[in-house]
Amino acid sequence: MISSKCYILLITMIVLLAGCSSQQKTVSLQPTPSLETTESPAKTQQKNAGFLAGKNVALLEAREYPWSTLGRLNVAGRHFCNGTMVGARKLLAPASCLYDLVEGRWFQPKEMVFVAGYQRDDATISSAVASYQIAQGFTPEKKSLKSLLHNWALIQLTNPLGDYTGWVGVTNQIQQDDLIIEAGYRRGWEHIQALFPFCNQHATRITLCPARHEGPLNRFSLTEQGLVLAPSNVIADQTYQSWNLNSQPVAPQKTHYVSPQAQNSVQRLLVDLKYLEKNASDKKEALLQAQQDLGIPQTGQADSVTLYHLLKRLNALYNGKPVS
Numbered sequence: 439m440i441s442s443k444c445y446i447l448l449i450t451m452i453v454l455l456a457g458c459s460s461q462q463k464t465v466s467l468q469p470t471p472s473l474e475t476t477e478s479p480a481k482t483q484q485k486n487a488g489f490l491a492g493k494n495v496a497l498l499e500a501r502e503y504p505w506s507t508l509g510r511l512n513v514a515g516r517h518f519c520n521g522t523m524v525g526a527r528k529l530l531a532p533a534s535c536l537y538d539l540v541e542g543r544w545f546q547p548k549e550m551v552f553v554a555g556y557q558r559d560d561a562t563i564s565s566a567v568a569s570y571q572i573a574q575g576f577t578p579e580k581k582s583l584k585s586l587l588h589n590w591a592l593i594q595l596t597n598p599l600g601d602y603t604g605w606v607g608v609t610n611q612i613q614q615d616d617l618i619i620e621a622g623y624r625r626g627w628e629h630i631q632a633l634f635p636f637c638n639q640h641a642t643r644i645t646l647c648p649a650r651h652e653g654p655l656n657r658f659s660l661t662e663q664g665l666v667l668a669p670s671n672v673i674a675d676q677t678y679q680s681w682n683l684n685s686q687p688v689a690p691q692k693t694h695y696v697s698p699q700a701q702n703s704v705q706r707l708l709v710d711l712k713y714l715e716k717n718a719s720d721k722k723e724a725l726l727q728a729q730q731d732l733g734i735p736q737t738g739q740a741d742s743v744t745l746y747h748l749l750k751r752l753n754a755l756y757n758g759k760p761v762s
Contacts, residue, residue, distance in 0.1 A: 557631070635753065
């Protein structure tokens with residue numbers, strides 16, 4: 439006969455083994471399902487969530503262009519910072535992220551790994567760092583305004599991740615009517631991309647933008663072609679030219695791991711803009727109706743043009759104010 443202590447020990451081991459096996463999940467590399475997909479009402483009800491996850495923030499599907507151009511630069515197993523693809527092998531990140539203030543040294547390239555389109559522990563699209571350059575004028579020990587304005591590093595990757603993720607344009611100029619957003623990975627939300635769609639040049643930061651203690655996010659202008667990095671600390675003209683930066687975003691050339699269209703974001707925007715009911719299955723009809731109302735080509739595709747106009751309509755609807 440088994441004693442009560444042995445019986446309790448046996449039950450505990452079974453529970454622990456079951457817990458370990460339940461965590462071993464296979465990661466799918468398939469693109470987000472097409473808007474044309476039709477499913478049962480029960481599944482549709484679950485999937486047709488709105489775009490906004492709160493009053494001022496949306497959580498993104500990082501494996502869709504243009505969000506796939508963003509990622510995490512992991513440094514020496516100690517910390518991470520937001521990085522943005524600006525070429526097939528080129529990445530922009532804060533220079534301060536690459537310096538160890540405690541040891542008083544720059545981290546070595548071999549201590550860094552960049553993960554593009556990072557989503558919930560899925561680090562499939564990653565590359566080691568080959569080398570990096572620090573913008574002239576940045577001094578890590580100093581927190582002067584001049585140094586902060588030059589807080590940029592151009593990082594060369596060993597693998598051409600940009601072919602799979604696309605990359606952003608870069609500009610120092612923004613116009614009054616540009617669709618400005620902030621996006622990236624935050625403290626407390628390290629494993630998923632967050633977008634602040636109302637955090638623009640007209641916004642009240644305290645209500646519509648991420649809290650400063652959660653870490654800085656990059657500022658972008660969303661265009662009909664994709665994302666354009668429009669940093670608050672503008673990149674010096676000399677640095678911009680010597681690093682051969684360009685204002686035009688580029689879509690992925692290879693779509694093995696990334697969907698070339700923001701299908702998930704477009705579908706959820708259709709819900710928030712009342713084109714698609716949460717329990718509806720005819721997503722294609724809702725998309726065509728939205729494209730007709732927006733006065734853009736009725737392609738039936740969740741392309742960058744549609745994403746831009748839907749997000750612009752969302753901004754106009756709430757006029758830069760939180761959703762009630």
